[in-house]
Amino acid sequence: MKTIFITIFEGVESKNILRTDIIKTIMKEEDVRVVLFLKNEGRYDYHKAEFGEGERIFYEVVPVVPPRGLDALFMHIKFILLRTGTTKFLRTLAFDDRGSHSIYYLGRIANRLFARPFFIKLFRFLDLNFIGSATFRPFFEKYKPDVVFMANLFDERECAMLRESLRRGIKTVGLINSWDRASARCVLRLVPDTLIVFNDVIKKTLIAHHDIPAEKIFIGGVPHYDYHFQAPYMSREEFYKKAHIDLTKKIIVYSPLGNQYSDDDWNMLDCIGRLNDEGKFGKNIAILVRIPPNDYVDEREIAKRPQFAYDYPGKRFSSKKGTDWDMTFEELRYLSDTLYYMSLIICYASSISVDAAVFDKPIININFLIRKNIKLSRSPILYYGKEHYKEALSTGGIRLVQNVDGLIASVNEYLNNPSVDGVARALLAKEQCFFQDGKSGERIGKHIVELLQQKARFV
Numbered sequence: 001m002k003t004i005f006i007t008i009f010e011g012v013e014s015k016n017i018l019r020t021d022i023i024k025t026i027m028k029e030e031d032v033r034v035v036l037f038l039k040n041e042g043r044y045d046y047h048k049a050e051f052g053e054g055e056r057i058f059y060e061v062v063p064v065v066p067p068r069g070l071d072a073l074f075m076h077i078k079f080i081l082l083r084t085g086t087t088k089f090l091r092t093l094a095f096d097d098r099g100s101h102s103i104y105y106l107g108r109i110a111n112r113l114f115a116r117p118f119f120i121k122l123f124r125f126l127d128l129n130f131i132g133s134a135t136f137r138p139f140f141e142k143y144k145p146d147v148v149f150m151a152n153l154f155d156e157r158e159c160a161m162l163r164e165s166l167r168r169g170i171k172t173v174g175l176i177n178s179w180d181r182a183s184a185r186c187v188l189r190l191v192p193d194t195l196i197v198f199n200d201v202i203k204k205t206l207i208a209h210h211d212i213p214a215e216k217i218f219i220g221g222v223p224h225y226d227y228h229f230q231a232p233y234m235s236r237e238e239f240y241k242k243a244h245i246d247l248t249k250k251i252i253v254y255s256p257l258g259n260q261y262s263d264d265d266w267n268m269l270d271c272i273g274r275l276n277d278e279g280k281f282g283k284n285i286a287i288l289v290r291i292p293p294n295d296y297v298d299e300r301e302i303a304k305r306p307q308f309a310y311d312y313p314g315k316r317f318s319s320k321k322g323t324d325w326d327m328t329f330e331e332l333r334y335l336s337d338t339l340y341y342m343s344l345i346i347c348y349a350s351s352i353s354v355d356a357a358v359f360d361k362p363i364i365n366i367n368f369l370i371r372k373n374i375k376l377s378r379s380p381i382l383y384y385g386k387e388h389y390k391e392a393l394s395t396g397g398i399r400l401v402q403n404v405d406g407l408i409a410s411v412n413e414y415l416n417n418p419s420v421d422g423v424a425r426a427l428l429a430k431e432q433c434f435f436q437d438g439k440s441g442e443r444i445g446k447h448i449v450e451l452l453q454q455k456a457r458f459v
Helices: 011-018 021-027 041-051 069-080 085-098 101-114 117-130 137-143 156-168 200-209 223-229 236-243 265-277 299-303 329-341 352-358 387-393 404-416 422-433 440-453
Strands: 002-007 032-038 057-061 147-150 171-175 194-197 217-219 250-255 285-290 309-311 344-347 363-366 399-401
Touching (some): 002 156, 011 223, 032 137, 085 387, 147 156, 147 440, 156 171, 171 440, 194 440, 200 217, 223 329, 223 440, 236 329, 250 329, 285 329, 344 352, 344 404, 352 363
Parallel strands (some): 002 147, 194 217
8 A cells, every 4th residue: 555645734735635636536546545744633633533544544743843953054044045026025024023234134145145046956955965853754664655745845844854755765746835935935945856836927936936947846726726616606595694694785805914914904894894884885785804714813803893794714723823724625615605706805915816816706905004103014015015916916807906085986896897807807817726627636636646656766
């Protein structure tokens, strides 16, 4: 029986792998077993209760162990070696937070000097040959894996697993699990045999900024978007009943950025609510507030605003916002239903803009503040400066509004004529999804299964 290691250390990995046809396609192979690596006992109990444990599925809990010594040094160097428009932007943001001129300018100089292919290659050679970590060694001895599949290679634990795999000559696969990480995070410390990406935009970023050969990159599409292309959706009556919205009303979805990034979310919601109450958006309009699945919300704030409908998805495994969350199959389907039945969406710089484009629903992004004197790092409108989002905006499929009057005008125009900007939204969906056949999970799963049939790589 062949063995595949799969890391599920964060919520987006679970959403992309366990909640899609990736895992289903892999498990169709009767001679394959899967070992899932989790970060804590809470996740173990949660996933075991849903997916079971037995002859073909196993779990291993690997707590966070902070890198030390040379490993810790390399962890910091990887940020110096990526130079994109987003990293420049984030360096400025960090300076605004800390106010250290020396750190800011030293970082800029080091980035200009060393973010080059020669130094990236040297960095990876030294990392592979001189960094030591025994964290995963017992698991490799225990299970003898044939393929190792990691869905967040920017994480230090997954880098350690990749290093162990490469040294042992085991086939490796990495998934770039978000549309912004390749341009916003750091260089990949090590490179697997195959890197799976959502689209050609990410592929070009990896080639240009991470010094990764094109032949190592496989475009698979966005696996969790498969739900968007898989009708039927729940009936209109059933959806409105579940959302607690009157059937006679059109739905505007407001998606806040979240408590970690914004100090203006509730103020903006109050502004939208006031405009709706005054009839500025027309008659019979309901506002549905969709909370990000990885965000914690003070429910007292929700209680203060009973006039809105709310969707608060996600299972959270810790008391802080971050990566330790999950969404159920039902919640992912409900997101598709929401996008299908809404009339338009109002949000900030968010991937939900792309979700909306898949359904050809008008997208309004807010580029102004209600509350004044917000610290730069807490402003929800600063993220339009990121490279990946500029790429999305350049399609014309997202309308950026600069003030309240612009918001009112755009909402009314889109409600009266939803086809406005439809061609541009189609371009946005095409560029970011690449495949729109509802088979991305199956496609990626088959690619991983094919690697099982190949011989072990040469060490």
